[in-house]
Amino acid sequence: MKLVIVESPAKARTIAGYLGEGFVVESSIGHVRDLPRSASDIPASYKGESWARLGVDTENDFKPLYVVPGDKKKQISKLKKLLKEADELYLATDEDREGESIAWHLYEVLSPRVPVKRMVFHEITPDAIRQSVSEPRDLDRRLVDAQETRRILDRLVGYEISPVLWRLVQPRLSAGRVQSPAVRIVVERERERMQFHSAEYWDLEGTFSAAGEAFVATLSALDGVRVATGKDFGADGAAKGSGHVVLDGAEAAALAADLADSDFAVRSVERKPYSRKPYAPFRTSTLQQEAGRKLRFTAQRTMRTAQRLYESGYITYMRTDSTALSEAAVAAARSQISQMYGAEYMPSKPRVYTSKVKNAQEAHEAIRPAGDEFRTPEAVARQVEADEARLYELIWMRAVASQMRDAKGESVQVRLGGVSASDRDAEFATSGKVISFPGFLRAYVEGSDDPDAELEDQERRLPAMAEGDPLGLERLDPKGHATKPPARYTEASLVKRLEELGIGRPSTYASIISTIQDRGYVWKKGSALIPTFTAFATVRLLEQHFGDLVDYGFTARMEQDLDEIAGGDGEMVPYLSAFYFGNGHTGLLDTVAEALDKADARAVNTIPFEGGDGLELRSGRYGPYLQRGEERVSVPEDLPPDELTLEVAEELFAAPSGDRELGTDPESGRTVMAKTGRYGPYVQLAMEEDEKGKPKTASLFKSMELDTVTLEDALTLLSLPRVVGDDPESGEEIQALNGRYGPYIKKGTDSRSLETEEQLFTITLEEALHVFTQPKRRRGQSASAPLRELGIDPDTGCAVVVKDGRFGPYVTDGGVNASLRKEDSVERIDIDRAAQLLRERRAKLEAQGKKVKPCPKAQNG
């Protein structure tokens, strides 16, 4: 038996059918080994290494530590079992950098004792598969090196720079070769919008008639000088260049009146043939863009739906950067064209699409209907769900249209004009388009991010006109226009931009969008991607200290270097060493150190704010806020940055967010306010402007909410502290109060927490005195009661127990404590594991030069 391993289970099923008896086809389900993802993935024997967190031994030739992730272990043992029965192994993963690497990892993990062959194919057809079996090659170690270099570089960048963000911006943030430029693209667009000043300009829209047929034309020139359009204005709102005239509303209205009785005639008619080629079949990025524009799908929904179509055998592989069609696909498209649209829609020769995508690896075909005969959308719709049917139709239309003839027609430009009562020459222009042969447009019209551009695609007919023809004037309307800031990115346009820059891969476009949202860099309003204030702070830090990383050309340069490694003109270790330690330039390691040393957290988190003298916009621990002198006010997180104008800022200062009037305190006559502060929601007795001192405040109980708290609740809260009584021994007053850590009672400088907020009002003097006789202890915790007793630690001879603490469950021997790890649980942990954790903890304490407290028994003996 010969064992063939491919990457995808669906592919394995198809190929198994083509190879038949004597072959078993299985899948690796993607990569089978990787650097440890998080601390819990690091084997215990490596935990102590200084480089364990990176998973790359930077001191020893960047040797990577590979582990088989938990979710892949089952598949590996399955493959191992099959390999025992096999007398030959074919590694048939994709023929690109990642595929070659998967093949190598499989080889390493399976350590086969039978002959191993590398087998590659680009088309999944019986012929292609049979041919590739008969023409195997060897593993390409250089290509594997290039992948490993890419993998390690990404790890070094991500895991060295992210901690800088934790220190200077916020914990849990992330930086990476791909995500950081993506965030920067969105931030830069928002910056442009923030700096944008709209310009107003006017023209005239005239309705004319020729031979009884009406049409519309726009004022294009006045006294021979071109009338300005949107393109003549800069982002600062000022007109740029010369040779045009800008009209304001009054001028436009005056001109309209002046032209009301003028005679108009056609001045020129210019006809041009019109022709348009179809679009290439889909690759991942264009599918995501079109599904976004036409079906309003997110990138994720598109990929999920395509995955189902692929698994059911309706379409070819959906993660591809190629627009190439196999011969069988071209034949299928052509036969469908002649059947459905007629032979005149079919070009004499098949169209060939060559990809212009940067860094394309082209391991697969374009995305198209599967098989040697395309199933019609109607046939597929009967068998699948709505989303799948719609996406299939889109894929089908695009693939079929790509092999159809060009659309043909004629476009016409008409100029017309007249002279006004005060002798001004006004020229108008209009254009039309007539399609004489629709060609591929019969099957497919591309969607657009810009609705105006989409309109252009429509046919527009004009009446028949010739130079010198007199025209009737039906009406003249002054039209005001305003220039608009560049549109925000959508998922579709961001994917397009990333692809243009060669950043990211087909398998990751959708997850890039998810990542930048999950990390809190970007949020969606409708389909627009809006950067958060955190994103501004992060991008600014990265621009100032890691300019190379967020440079849009970084990935392209890396790809060139990887190509050199793959081609034998470069080597991994010197390359990584230069990148990390530096070589005639500053390496990553020093750049990180310098950033930590020089960057000022306050400056980093301050976002430039136009026009606000003495006004600072900052991203802080509690979200974004504005500061002016001593005054501070929160900025709502869902306020798009470009809407934060000086005017809005003033409004925010005037009415701090979330404030609510609850009513009047009958005793003092003061207004009772509910507010949100640094420590959460609270109520307050308002004070007059000129009053001195501080207003009385009280935190809400946990059971209350800011939106629902009543005046009665507020008055109860504000009645605290309550005097419980006097201590008969010392004479000191005992008070019940609500504080930072919840309800408590206080006697002089001594205090004890209470169990419930209710007790603040019900506790008696006797009960309070009893509470004071007890030792201080944390809320809700009976005096250090262990969750479990594990027995005696063989290392120390002390009893070890599991306790629950602030940071979750931990084990302790009375001297040293150690938190349970992700892979541990209170129920399953045993004494051996606990002893191991304690050993590790002791070692770590010693390494940090801290004292290791011995456990009670060791102390005694």
Added chain:
DNA sequence: CAGTGAGCGAGCTTCCGCTTGACTT
């Protein structure tokens, strides 16, 4: 960012790129 009294066990977060499922309700 409103201001009021503890005592106590840290450890982990993060990258990019391949590929699918899932302890249960």
